[in-house]
Amino acid sequence: xxxxxxxxxxxxxxxxxxxxxxxxxxxxxxxxxxxxxxxxxxxxxxxxxxxxxxxxxxxxxxxxxxxxxxxxxxxxxxxxxxxxxxxxxxxxxxxxxxxxxxxxxxxxxxxxxxxxxxxxxxxxxxxxxxxxxxxxxxxxxxxxxxxxxxxxxxxxxxxxxxxxxxxxxxxxxxxxxxxxxxxxxxxxxxxxxxxxxxxxxxxxxxxxxxxxxxxxxxxxxxxxxxxxxxxxxxxxxxxxxxxxxxxxxxxxxxxxxxxxxxxxxxxxxxxxxxxxxxxxxxxxxxxxxxxxxxxxxxxxxxxxxxxxxxxxxxxxxxxxxxxxxxxxxxxxxxxxxxxxxxxxxxxxxxxxxxxxxxxxxxxxxxxxxxxxxxxxxxxxxxxxxxxxxxxxxxxxxxxxxxxxxxxxxxxxxxxxxxxxxxxxxxxxxxxxxxxxxxxxxxxxxxxxxxxxxxxx
Numbered sequence: 001x002x003x004x005x006x007x008x009x010x011x012x013x014x015x016x017x018x019x020x021x022x023x024x025x026x027x028x029x030x031x032x033x034x035x036x037x038x039x040x041x042x043x044x045x046x047x048x049x050x051x052x053x054x055x056x057x058x059x060x061x062x063x064x065x066x067x068x069x070x071x072x073x074x075x076x077x078x079x080x081x082x083x084x085x086x087x088x089x090x091x092x093x094x095x096x097x098x099x100x101x102x103x104x105x106x107x108x109x110x111x112x113x114x115x116x117x118x119x120x121x122x123x124x125x126x127x128x129x130x131x132x133x134x135x136x137x138x139x140x141x142x143x144x145x146x147x148x149x150x151x152x153x154x155x156x157x158x159x160x161x162x163x164x165x166x167x168x169x170x171x172x173x174x175x176x177x178x179x180x181x182x183x184x185x186x187x188x189x190x191x192x193x194x195x196x197x198x199x200x201x202x203x204x205x206x207x208x209x210x211x212x213x214x215x216x217x218x219x220x221x222x223x224x225x226x227x228x229x230x231x232x233x234x235x236x237x238x239x240x241x242x243x244x245x246x247x248x249x250x251x252x253x254x255x256x257x258x259x260x261x262x263x264x265x266x267x268x269x270x271x272x273x274x275x276x277x278x279x280x281x282x283x284x285x286x287x288x289x290x291x292x293x294x295x296x297x298x299x300x301x302x303x304x305x306x307x308x309x310x311x312x313x314x315x316x317x318x319x320x321x322x323x324x325x326x327x328x329x330x331x332x333x334x335x336x337x338x339x340x341x342x343x344x345x346x347x348x349x350x351x352x353x354x355x356x357x358x359x360x361x362x363x364x365x366x367x368x369x370x371x372x373x374x375x376x377x378x379x380x381x382x383x384x385x386x387x388x389x390x391x392x393x394x395x396x397x398x399x400x401x402x403x404x405x406x407x408x409x410x411x412x413x414x415x416x417x418x419x420x421x422x423x424x425x426x427x428x429x430x431x432x433x434x435x436x437x438x439x440x441x442x443x444x445x446x447x448x449x450x451x452x453x454x455x456x
Contacts, residue, residue: 007051007099008120009179011091014038014106015058015078020230026060028106029067030234033241034265034283037228038064040109042071047113048120051099054091055106083197084173085189088182097180103200104174107228110240111174115224118217119176126212127177127185127203129154131169132219140170141201143216151214154201169218171201172225181212271307295329303334306342320352323359341376355386358401371413372397381407381425388413400435 018027028038035043038055045053053073057064058081065075076091088103095101102120104111115130122128129151131143139157142164146152154171155164177185185206189198204214219225223240226233246259249268255275256262262276265283271290279297286300289307294300298311301318305311309322312329319336322328326340330348337354340346344357347364355372363369365382371394372386378399386397387410397411400419408426411417416432423429424440433439 005100006178007096008048008102009091009095009099010045010048010050010053010102010104011088011095012038012041012045012053012055012073012104012106013084013087014064015056015061015081015087016107017059017081018107018229021234022231026064027228029060029064030228032109032228032234032237033245033263036067037109038106039068039071041104041106041111042068042073044111044113045102045104045116048102048116050102052094054094056087056090083191083195084200085186085198085202088200089186089198092179092183092186095179097183099179100176101179101182102174102176105227108172108174108225109228110224110226110237110244112220112224115217115219119174122215122217123176123178124213124215125178125181126207126210126214127175127182128215128217129201129204130172130174130219130225131216132172132222132225133168134170134222135168137168137170142167143169143171145169145216148213151204151216153208154204169216172219173200174225175200175203177203177207181207181210266302277313289324298329312348369397371395372399372411374399375401375403375419377401378403378405380405381409383408384411385409386411386413 014028016027021027021030029036032040042053054076055073056076056078058078061077074094078087078090100120100123102116119128119130134140141154141156142160144152144155144164185203188206189202191198207214226237228234228237242263245264246256246262250256250259254270258278261278263281266285268282268286270288273290274288274292276294277296280294282300284302287304289305291308292305293310295311295313297314299316303317303320305322306324308325310327315329315332317334320334320338322340323342323344325342326344328334328346332346333351335353338352339356341357341359343360345362345364346352349366350363351368353370355369357363357374358376358378360376361374361378363380367380367384370386371388384405388394395413397413398416400417402420403417404422406423406425406427409423410428412430415429418433418435420436421433422438424442427439427441
């Protein structure tokens, strides 16, 4: 059965230079929760399943296109920045008259999908505008409604009378409209203003002049429609976004010690009774099983942590998998390809890269294990290094079940330590060992009698 609704086309205005950011980077590419501002708007708009998303770019357009090369949008250039109405006009040739157009802004990243959908649904024979109620509306255009609740006009602050200044419902600039009528209203806008620009809100007056009804829907809170024009506003948007993330996680059962000191810059899945301490940053795809405890100031990036595991303070995990009941840290680093088996341990100041640490095995202190496979119940002493790089190629180290590696040992790869082997402290291993053997390479101690250290 065909969809009776008109096709939806989303137009995102992203041509501004953003001088107040004081940056060479185009404003819409500044990061919010690890993603460009524009990416947030595109991703949210995508949930509405539009026929097309048109991004109007200008300043730094090539960098904007490169940063969102995978976004599957229609790029539209606004060679001259002549206002919001002019920007929308640039996208209209790619939009049929039978469509509904939703206009968004690349520097207003926090609008919810539900808010966008409500705005689109409010479109009738005239446009629909998104409004917000502000405690202090100074400087914003006021929404004047008629007796039926439709928008009669939008009055700019400088033109408002006393009665209009008392209104707290203000215009956000976001609009949805029938494409054919919008095309006509845009053509009738003029630039007889101080800036010499064509403004999208002027379409409201044009619609009213045609006798069309202008609907309005209201944003849930001011933070949802907050624009980002400088770094202060970017920081404020980050905190709003993170508070949203924390509130959602808390409602879903995640234990957060302090929701104001939690940053999620990706996607989090978690089981029951997980606890996250202060200052934790999560990026990419993070999965936590049941009863996982994350200590303070931990960074997790694209990791999977199974039930019962503990990540102690100040540890950094990236591209790693932590098995059930394993322990990591404090001050440990697990790099991409690190895998800890059930009950394994990577302790303080341990770095593991592209290595499998088998069930019950322990690397407790001050060691580097790279390009290696450790079996079950291996004990690695402090200061152990797998010497995996010869200056040209990486080589692998294999350590069998139950092996004991003494402190201060260097394993010069490629090399294998057989099951049950013991390496004495200070050993530099350059050949494979036999099962259940002791291997020691240690120069004999020598004392020189009568030695006196030279002093200044």
